[in-house]
Amino acid sequence: MVRALVYLIIILLGLCISPFLVGSKGYLYLAIGDYQIETSIVFAIIALIIFYSLLQLVEFVVVWFLNMVLSSRYLPERWRKKAARKHTLLGALALAEEDWPAAEKAMAKGAEKGEIPALNLFAAARAAHHQNNIQARDEYLAKAQLEPQAEKAARTTRTRYLLQQGDLVAAREELDKLNPTSKSKLPILKLAIDLYQAQQDWQSLKLLLPIVNKKHVLDDDAFSALSLKTNTALLSQAAKANEQELEKCWHWLTRGERKQAEYIALYAIGLSRFERKDEAVKMLLKQVKASPSAPVLNALSQVLTPADVEAKKQLLALEPQYENSVDYQICLAKLYQQNHDYHQAKIWWQKACYLQDDINSLHALADAQEHLGELNRALQTRRNAAKLI
Known part of the structure; x- marks a missing residue:
């Protein structure tokens, strides 16, 4: 719009000035060396305009031609x-x-x-x-x-593929180069969790747990399960190693973790192996009196022997309190079975099966019945167990 207005103004000015130019053409004399040019001012102006236009046209053609030539060189690219x-x-x-x-x-x-x-x-x-x-x-x-920016991504991808391939040694070499720390990205930390579990490297996983918790790599339930699995494995290994390792592992747990039944049970089993049975029994009985849990009652059935009469009396005294606890009934049944008192074992296995049908409990009851010569009842009990499969 503005350009059209400018052109219109130029045309109107030309119309206004043209009569004066026609009436007074003027005179122009140019001498260049041996060449002389005589012409009117109007013709000179028109010639200059035409020359400038031709120059612009030549420039456009030359530029277009050069662009075409340069572009054609890179056409294959x-x-x-x-x-x-x-x-x-x-x-x-x-x-x-x-x-x-x-x-x-x-x-x-x-x-x-x-x-x-x-x-x-x-x-x-x-x-x-x-x-x-x-x-x-x-x-x-x-x-x-x-590619410099893709180096870490390439190592992460290679580690994941090696882990999926089952080459744990090569995967661990790549993971060590990535060096999982609190500054690492979530994919690297997740890879470290999976690889440490596959290698059963519970020590490394234990050191990684605070970082996993801080960066929320896993949800609360998954993290709790991973912590339980790691600490359980470490306690089990320490209990098979020596007393020093067991104590070291136990005190590695937090104060809250040392109150969990699963860890107390494993620690007590380890103590009983290193001639600290009395301490283990005392710890387990204290925990049972507070709340009956399956890990603690199961540990009691492993730690107690026929000679531990006083501990069994304390356990039996809790019967009115825990008459509806399946784990309590199973614990006593196992203790009597260790004593080869199959009559009492049968009674407690029956109580456990009455509270909850379980294949293992039914088979244990059938074993006790067979030892007592009750073959028909034992056969029926095994049939009932088979129905639960």
Whole structure:
């Protein structure tokens, strides 16, 4: 709009000035060396305008021609980039369809001249991994690792694939290079959790637990289960090693954890193995009086022997309080069975089975009945156990 207005003003000015120019053409004399030019001012102005226009036209043609020549030199490069985009698209579609051979082939081709080669290489490595083509997978990851920003991602991916492959030693070497710390990303920490569990490296996992809890890598239930599994494994190993390791592991637990029934049971079993049975029995009985839990009652059935008459009396005195506790009935049944008192064992197994049908309890009851010569009842009890399968 503004340009049209400017043109209109120029035209109107030309219309206004043209009569004066026609009436007074003026005179122009130019001498350049041996050349002389005589003309009117109007013709000179018109000639200058035409010359400038031709110059602009020549400039436009020259620039256009140079651009065309320069662009034509890189046409094959453009074609390759266009082909790389096409292969990447085909590879992405093949990945979505889980057509692993086609995905690997297309992504590998797209990586050659792709805009983000590392992305294509990771996708090709994934496709190769699903085909169990280990050599090709590692080659793709090695190429992707050459990109500085993709180095950590390549190591993380390689660790995950090695873990899935079952090569725990090589996976651990890669994980150690990543060095899981509080500054590590969540995928690395999750890999560390899975790998430490697969290797049963409970010491390393125990050291990692505070970081996992702080960064909320797992939800509360999953973290509690992992902590229980780790601490249980460490206590079990320590109880089989020596007393010093057991004490070290026990005091490694937090004050709250040392009040948990699962850990108390394992610690007491360990103490009984190192000639500290009285301390173990006292600890377990104290816990039973506070609240009957399956781990503690099960530990009592392992720690107590026929010679521990006083401890059994204390346990029997709790019968009115725990008459509806299945774990309490099972504990007493096991203790009587250790004494080969099958008559009393049968009574307590019957009480346990009455409160809750359980295959193991039914088979234990059948064993007691067989020892007492009650073969028909034992056969019926085993039939009842078979119905629970």
